[in-house]
Amino acid sequence: MDDKDSKILFFWNTLKTWFNQNHRDYPWRHTADPYYILLAEFLLQQTHVRKVEEVYYSLLNQFPTIKDLSKASESQLINLISPIGLIYRAQRIKSTANQVYFNYDGKISDNFEDLMSLPGVGHYIANAVLCYAYHQKTVPIDTNVIRLFIRYFNLSSDKPRPRTDKVLASQIRQLYIFDFDYRTANWAILDFAGLVCTMIKPKCLDCPLNIHCAHYKKRSSSS
Ligand code: SF4
Secondary structure, rough: OOOOHHHHHHHHHHHHHHHHHHOOOHHHOOOOOHHHHHHHHHHHHHOOOHHHHHHHHHHHHOOHHHHHOOOOOEEEEEHHHHHHOOOOHHHHHHHHHHHHHHHHHOOOOOHHHHHOOOOOOHHHHHHHHHHOOOOOOOOOEEEHHHHHHHHHHHHOOOOOOOOHHHHHHHHHHHHHOOOOHHHHHHHHHHHHHHHOEEEEEOHHOOOOHHHOHHHHHHHHHHH
């Protein structure tokens, strides 16, 4: 095994162990229902996860199925979503529910292109639905995921918005080499990036990955 392979192996083994002990618990992680997953991902967009849970439950209580949601009025949705802001999501959620109900017989597709055709669904949400609802080997990539991979594996992007960098996304996906499921791997990355490898003041000294982390080595050698 070469250095790169052992670094990848160490990364995933360490993350898996860390996740077993430190994982965050959210209601949308206890389901594989594509409707629940899609709704949660809409609400989580640019919103702190702590605020989302209550709105998620309110929406599901009032609209337990995509059919119910397709019949909701936009003002009902705005009222429910307003505590977490970005109320333009109400219109997107309503349009998506309509499209799924009328164009796809109420079934949320397990096909990437179909999902991408839904209003407000981009790469991140489509990949999240495929992974968390349909157990496909996909990687929803956001700035948190990118940050951890750039730091640990010394990746880089010349794009002003690395989130749109297809080359970088492909490099990250190629590093998904492990012997457990993609759901666990993606949650572990999200939680680790949110709790340890944070944007500001990452907890490098206590980080279980630091021994092989490129960012940590660079910082240590320059100080
Ligand atoms: S050592 Fe620091 S930069 Fe590297 S993965 Fe850990 S928290 Fe992130």
